[in-house]
Amino acid sequence: MTSEQKGWKEIPIAGVCWRPATDYLTGDWKTLKPVRDKEKCNKCLICYMFCPDGAVTWDPEIEDIGFNLDYCKGCGICAVECPKKAIEMVHE
C-alpha cells in the first residue's frame, strides 16, 4: 500500500468518489495503441463517435483528430469502425 492512499477516517462513506474519473489515467491498461495513416483518413469522425472513452479528440483550430493516450485503453473499436481502414493497432 502506498503512502498516498487515504485511511478510513479520511475518505467519504459508501464508496462515493472524491476524485473525478479523469484523475485515473486508464490509458495504462492498453497493450495496443491506435496509429493513424493521415493519407487514408478523410476525417469523417466515425472513430470520434465510436470511442467508448472519449479518447479520440477533435481540434477545431487545426481541423484534425488526435488520440488522447492517457485514456485510450487500446480496445481497437476505432480501427474496426474506420471505413477507410486508416487506423492500425500497434504494440506500444
Added chain:
Amino acid sequence: MAITKQNLLALNGDEAVAYAVKQSDVDVVSAYPITPQTIIVERFSEYVHNGEVDTEFVCVESEHSALSMCLTASATGVRVFTASGSAGLALMHEILYVTSGARAPVVMAIVNRALSGPINIHCDHSDSMVERDAGWIQIYVENSQEAYDSIIQAFRIAEHNDLLIPTMVMLDAFVLSHTLESVNVLPDETVRKFVGTRRIPLVRGHRGKLVPFKLDPENPITMGPLDLYDYYFEHKRQQEEAMQIAPRIIKEVHDEYARISGRKYGNGLIEPYRLEDAEIATVCLGSTAGTTKTVVDQLRTKGIKAGLLRLRTYRPYPVQDIVNALENVEAVAVMDRSHSFGAHGGPVFHEMRHILYEASIHPQIVDYIYGLGGRDMPQTLIHEIYRDLQKIVKTKRVEKPIQFIGVRE
C-alpha cells in the same frame, strides 16, 4: 415532556407495523408478498389506495428486486420501507450487503419464519440469524406493541447521520404477526414530529466540493463503484465504526420515544427481567420472552431466584450490557430459535459464551435449541430449562451443554 394521549387499537403484529409505517411519512415502499409478512404490505397498499399516505408504492417481481428498488430509492435521499421474511429475505441476501455498504438507511420489517426445506411457514429465527453479518441493525421485538414502537424508532436510528445503517425489525410469525393485541398508537402528528424529515449529510464529491450524500442531478455524485483491494477494506471499517456508535444512538432514540409514549424496553438494547439478584437466568429473543416472564414470576413466588435477559438489539451486539447483566448469575440457559448445523450450539449461544469468556466471573452457560418451524414453547418446557439450571447450580456440573428441547426422540 408529558406522555402523549394515545388511542388503543386492536391490531395484529403485521397491522401494527403497517400502522407505524403509515404514520412515519415514508416516501417509497417496495415489497413482495410472503407469508406471514403479507398483511403488512396489504394494509399499507390500502393506505396508498385510499390516499391516506403520500407514498410511492412500487410493485416488483421478487424480493431481490424489492430491496434493489428500496436501495436505489433510498440513495436519492428519501425515506424507504420494505418487509419480508424467510425465503423472501434469503432472496434479498445479496442486496442486504449492497444496501448496508451503500449506507442506505432502509427500514425493513422481518416476520421471522423458518427456511425451507421441508417447506414451513411458521416461526423460527433462522431467516434473520443468517443475515446478522449483513451490516444491518437488528431489533427483535416481544409483542405487537413493541413492533409498532420499534418501527417508528427504526427510522430515526437508521437515518441518523452518524449511522446511516439499514435497520431490520423482527417479529415472530403468527404468534405476533397474526395475533390480535391491544396496541396503543400515538397521534399522527406526534409520530411525524418524532421521525421528522430525513436529514442528508454532506460528502466530498468528485468535483472536490462538499455535496449532499444523495443522487441528485444538481450535485452529481458517484456511489459505490468498483472498490478493490485499495479501498474496499476502508469502507468496511467505516461500517464497523458506525456500528460501534449505534448502541448509543439506539438508546437515545429509545429514551426519547419513551418520554413521549411512556413505553420502555429495558435500555433499548437489552431488557433484564428480575435479574438483579438472580442465580439462574435464561436468555432469549422475541415473543418467547413473554412466556418466560410468566414462568419467572411463578418461580419467584416459590422463592427461586430466576431471571430473564431479553436481547432486543442483536446487531449491534450490546457486549458490555450483557456482561454486566449476567456476570453475577450462576447458570445461564440460552434459548436459540435457530440452529447452526454442525456447530457447537445455536448462534445466540455462540456469542453469549464468547463475550462472557472475558468477564471477571463467568456463569455456566448452556444452550437449548427450541421452537424450530413454529414448534410451540409452552411454560412447561421453560420450567424444565429452569429446573436444569437449578441442577447445574447444585451439582456445579454441566452434563449436556447443548440440548434440543420440545423435539420428539
